[in-house]
Amino acid sequence: MNVKALAMVTALSAGALLSMPASAQFAKPEDAIKYRQGSLFVLGQHFSRLGGMAQGKIPFDAKAAQENADVVAYMAKLPWAGFGPGTEKGAPNKSKPDIWLEPEKFKEHADKFEAESAKLAAAAKTGTLEALKAAFGPTANTCKSCHDAYRSK
Amino acid sequence: MNVKALAMVTALSAGALLSMPASAQFAKPEDAIKYRQGSLFVLGQHFSRLGGMAQGKIPFDAKAAQENADVVAYMAKLPWAGFGPGTEKGAPNKSKPDIWLEPEKFKEHADKFEAESAKLAAAAKTGTLEALKAAFGPTANTCKSCHDAYRSK
Numbered sequence: 001m002n003v004k005a006l007a008m009v010t011a012l013s014a015g016a017l018l019s020m021p022a023s024a025q026f027a028k029p030e031d032a033i034k035y036r037q038g039s040l041f042v043l044g045q046h047f048s049r050l051g052g053m054a055q056g057k058i059p060f061d062a063k064a065a066q067e068n069a070d071v072v073a074y075m076a077k078l079p080w081a082g083f084g085p086g087t088e089k090g091a092p093n094k095s096k097p098d099i100w101l102e103p104e105k106f107k108e109h110a111d112k113f114e115a116e117s118a119k120l121a122a123a124a125k126t127g128t129l130e131a132l133k134a135a136f137g138p139t140a141n142t143c144k145s146c147h148d149a150y151r152s153k
Numbered sequence: 154m155n156v157k158a159l160a161m162v163t164a165l166s167a168g169a170l171l172s173m174p175a176s177a178q179f180a181k182p183e184d185a186i187k188y189r190q191g192s193l194f195v196l197g198q199h200f201s202r203l204g205g206m207a208q209g210k211i212p213f214d215a216k217a218a219q220e221n222a223d224v225v226a227y228m229a230k231l232p233w234a235g236f237g238p239g240t241e242k243g244a245p246n247k248s249k250p251d252i253w254l255e256p257e258k259f260k261e262h263a264d265k266f267e268a269e270s271a272k273l274a275a276a277a278k279t280g281t282l283e284a285l286k287a288a289f290g291p292t293a294n295t296c297k298s299c300h301d302a303y304r305s306k
Contacts, residue, residue, distance in 0.1 A: 038192065048180075
């Protein structure tokens with residue numbers, strides 16, 4: 001199956017994935033913590049390449065932009081399962097306790113980021129730097145607002 | 154080394170990971186190492202849930218099996234970009250030097266795993282435990298043979 005088809009299948013099943021209880025997914029809190037850290041790191045690597053292009057630090061490459069944005073949009077669905085109840089501790093991490101004190105608010109941030117990532121991927125598909133630039137800022141803002149609220153320095 | 158130089162080295166390097174997508178660029182070896190470790194960990198978490206079902210350790214759930222297999226098949230494409238030239242060191246890791254001494258052989262392992270993962274996702278889509286079981290073993294074997302050859306204990 002090609003990447004595009006995979007992305008479609010996943011887009012359809014992502015909601016169910018998020019609603020799976022963390023207890024059913026991770027053997028121990030450490031695994032959940034490493035899972036969310038790993039998926040956010042992978043996501044961040046692809047996202048930073050888009051940032052480099054949007055900010056003119058690396059040459060715009062339409063194909064690379066599309067590939068990176070597709071990975072970001074896919075990976076944007078994964079980390080949240082790693083923030084389930086009981087995963088505050090178990091491995092070194094920068095998550096603030098508020099994540100578990102106001103999970104609905106945290107989920108709003110995650111949802112917003114997912115939505116902006118999908119728009120970013122759509123923008124990258126146009127093949128123009130202008131569209132990428134226009135979509136990159138709003139997506140980056142959703143990263144920042146969540147990090148400001150829920151990630152320790 | 155900057156991103157562009159790294160990309161050039163990658164493009165020119167004989168044999169190694171020639172199919173690496175244009176999106177595969179890292180600012181420093183540490184990032185590449187954390188990227189491959191993170192993506193393999195995420196992949197492994199989803200894969201182990203399929204293993205639990207295939208081995209009867211957790212109840213078979215057709216929908217969950219399909220979701221997990223889809224993530225495995227998607228994630229199977231990512232880690233290899235993190236094994237580029239010059240990423241042997243830079244952060245603690247278990248990669249054996251042979252990865253960079255015989256990159257074509259390493260790539261064969263990666264390709265085999267990707268191919269089996271795609272079959273596993275197709276099997277999970279049938280919705281039967283029998284199909285999942287039949288496809289899980291061959292996929293797990295591709296993990297094992299690559300780990301045996303290229304991962305330190």
